[in-house]
Amino acid sequence: MSAVEAPVPVAGGVAIPAQPERSEGAFRQMARRFVKHKLAVVGFVVTLLLIFIAIFAPWLSPHSPYAVTAEFSAAPSASHWLGTDQVGRDVLARLLYATRVAVIVGFGTVAIYVTFGTVVGLLSAYLGGWVDLIVMRVTDMFMAFPYMMVILVVVSVLGPTLGTLVLVLALFSWPSIARLVRGSVLTLKQMDYVKAGIALGLSTPRIVFRHILPNALAPIIVNATFGVAAAIMAESGLSFLGMGVQPPTASWGNMLTDAQSISVMTDQPWLWLPPGIMILVTVLAINFVGDGLRDALDPKQ
Amino acid sequence: MLTYVIRRVLIAIPVLFGITIMNFVIINLAPGNPVDMYMTPDTPPELLELRKEQLGLNDPIIVQYFKWLGQLLSGNLGYSFSTSESVGSLIGERLGQTMLLGIAALILGLLIALPIGIMSAVKQNSKFDYLMTGLSFVGTSIPQFFLGLLCIYIFAVQLGWLPVGGTETLGGGGGLGDRLWHMVLPSIALAVGIAGRKVRYIRASMLDVLKQDYLRTARAKGLKEFIVTNKHALRNALIPVITVVGMEIPMLFGGAVIVEQLFQWPGIGQLTIQSILSRDYSTIMGLNLVAAIVVLGANLLTDIFYSVADPRIKYH
Numbered sequence: 001m002s003a004v005e006a007p008v009p010v011a012g013g014v015a016i017p018a019q020p021e022r023s024e025g026a027f028r029q030m031a032r033r034f035v036k037h038k039l040a041v042v043g044f045v046v047t048l049l050l051i052f053i054a055i056f057a058p059w060l061s062p063h064s065p066y067a068v069t070a071e072f073s074a075a076p077s078a079s080h081w082l083g084t085d086q087v088g089r090d091v092l093a094r095l096l097y098a099t100r101v102a103v104i105v106g107f108g109t110v111a112i113y114v115t116f117g118t119v120v121g122l123l124s125a126y127l128g129g130w131v132d133l134i135v136m137r138v139t140d141m142f143m144a145f146p147y148m149m150v151i152l153v154v155v156s157v158l159g160p161t162l163g164t165l166v167l168v169l170a171l172f173s174w175p176s177i178a179r180l181v182r183g184s185v186l187t188l189k190q191m192d193y194v195k196a197g198i199a200l201g202l203s204t205p206r207i208v209f210r211h212i213l214p215n216a217l218a219p220i221i222v223n224a225t226f227g228v229a230a231a232i233m234a235e236s237g238l239s240f241l242g243m244g245v246q247p248p249t250a251s252w253g254n255m256l257t258d259a260q261s262i263s264v265m266t267d268q269p270w271l272w273l274p275p276g277i278m279i280l281v282t283v284l285a286i287n288f289v290g291d292g293l294r295d296a297l298d299p300k301q
Numbered sequence: 302m303l304t305y306v307i308r309r310v311l312i313a314i315p316v317l318f319g320i321t322i323m324n325f326v327i328i329n330l331a332p333g334n335p336v337d338m339y340m341t342p343d344t345p346p347e348l349l350e351l352r353k354e355q356l357g358l359n360d361p362i363i364v365q366y367f368k369w370l371g372q373l374l375s376g377n378l379g380y381s382f383s384t385s386e387s388v389g390s391l392i393g394e395r396l397g398q399t400m401l402l403g404i405a406a407l408i409l410g411l412l413i414a415l416p417i418g419i420m421s422a423v424k425q426n427s428k429f430d431y432l433m434t435g436l437s438f439v440g441t442s443i444p445q446f447f448l449g450l451l452c453i454y455i456f457a458v459q460l461g462w463l464p465v466g467g468t469e470t471l472g473g474g475g476g477l478g479d480r481l482w483h484m485v486l487p488s489i490a491l492a493v494g495i496a497g498r499k500v501r502y503i504r505a506s507m508l509d510v511l512k513q514d515y516l517r518t519a520r521a522k523g524l525k526e527f528i529v530t531n532k533h534a535l536r537n538a539l540i541p542v543i544t545v546v547g548m549e550i551p552m553l554f555g556g557a558v559i560v561e562q563l564f565q566w567p568g569i570g571q572l573t574i575q576s577i578l579s580r581d582y583s584t585i586m587g588l589n590l591v592a593a594i595v596v597l598g599a600n601l602l603t604d605i606f607y608s609v610a611d612p613r614i615k616y617h
Contacts, residue, residue, distance in 0.1 A: 148555030276447035
């Protein structure tokens with residue numbers, strides 16, 4: 001891929017070509033490779049569907065997810081398609097609204113940690129020396145933490161609100177992408193066009209952001225996609241343990257907490273099977289997209 | 302080699318320090334403190350103050366940290382704020398249980414992943430390959446607690462084949478068979494994720510190796526395909542897989558928390574949740590330290606093994 005003057009952002013197969021004649025060839029190639037993976041395409045469609053549900057949840061759900069009705073623990077019926085939970089709230093409505101939580105956590109976490117991690121990785125690799133050393137040790141430190149355990153501690157300390165959750169998840173995800181970007185940049189630093197840029201006297205920010213970054217984008221995008229899935233999984237796990245999103249706000253994870261009681265598990269499967277399936281489908285779809293992107297953006301694989 | 306190991310260990314020490322400091326800082330950001338757990342409506346505040354004083358909670362944070370560090374260096378991990386047991390013994394009792402589960406899950410996961418990965422590579426792009434790829438994705442995408450719930454629902458409740466939780470049957474003999482029986486479901490819950498992740502790596506690694514010329518030579522010499530794949534190719538394909546298996550160990554600690562909670566398995570994960578809920582700072586510090594050491598140790602061992610197994614690797 002030759003250096004382009006302006007970055008060509010690619011996300012999920014939709015790209016904004018900076019120079020239509022030159023870039024469209026690369027974009028078309030990538031899109032074609034992506035489309036060859038049927039699972040990835042299915043995953044992409046499902047992801048779009050989920051985002052749609054998240055945005056239009058209020059219009060799609062028949063009841064409010066907070067409304068307590070007289071019939072609690074009711075089996076699925078005509079008025080409550082998925083039944084009601086122990087407090088009397090409509091399960092389907094909670095399921096749909098929980099999509100919002102998943103989307104916010106997934107994309108929010110990734111947006112934060114990818115931005116932060118990429119900048120750190122770029123700087124660390126490009127500046128080298130002491131900066132690099134310190135950054136490497138810090139990432140070592142973060143990566144040595146057993147993820148779940150430490151997140152539990154932090155969330156229990158700071159309080160389980162959606163915002164804290166997103167920040168904490170991002171806090172423990174940035175090291176891996178920083179390392180990834182650093183590795184990419186270290187390789188790219190050796191490329192001739194970068195050396196030419198330096199020889200020409202181009203300023204450091206210009207070289208970093210206009211020549212190096214666009215070519216390092218592919219693994220970042222792939223990592224980010226998988227990151228969304230991982231964030232959603234992590235949030236649902238935390239909510240399941242009671243340390244994530246708290247009721248009455250609905251999250252697929254906290255809808256599963258009550259199923260730990262055997263009686264709920266056996267007698268009211270409508271309470272826990274749908275949210276569990278939703279998590280599975282969502283994470284699966286996003287993982288398929290990530291896999292497709294990985295193959296589309298890096299043909300060497 | 303030896304210098305490499307020493308260097309790694311030396312570098313690990315400041316990392317460990319950093320971890321303990323971070324832990325201490327985070328824990329002390331918490332509103333409330335362990336003494337609040339003892340409070341009842343008519344507890345005189347002087348008593349709480351006294352207890353706080355006893356536990357050393359009124360000292361400035363830096364003093365608290367160095368006191369803890371000093372104790373640590375003399376081999377004492379401190380005492381649990383809730384049960385007053387030594388943290389070391391608390392962790393010691395439970396670490397074994399978690400490791401047992403972890404090792405069982407790892408072995409099970411690899412037993413599943415290896416044959417599938419190898420066959421998928423040998424039969425690349427066949428229906429089998431696509432099916433297995435899809436299934437491995439499902440394995441990594443299913444949340445462990447959901448899988449655990451499903452397992453309990455299907456195998457324990459509906460079919461009654463396996464127990465719902467715990468390590469042994471109450472009042473039972475507690476023999477090896479009984480404990481293994483109890484280990485099945487939690488191990489499966491952990492192993493499926495592991496298998497899903499490993500299948501892709503094993504397959505990719507085998508694919509790389511299968512292209513190699515030395516295998517063509519082996520076939521030309523007349524060796525049976527089975528031997529070519531499973532003896533010559535596999536040995537070399539496994540090397541990068543070892544590194545990845547090493548990466549599973551930190552993930553096992555994470556998975557342990559959820560699975561242990563679900564199956565009431567008395568391991569480190571359960572202890573973590575209990576001590577977080579009761580704000581048992583000393584136990585939390587001890588747990589995180591032990592976990593960090595295990596993770597760093599596992600990384601180091603994996604790297605060493607990797608360099609031993611593959612003589613082409615040189616560490617500068």
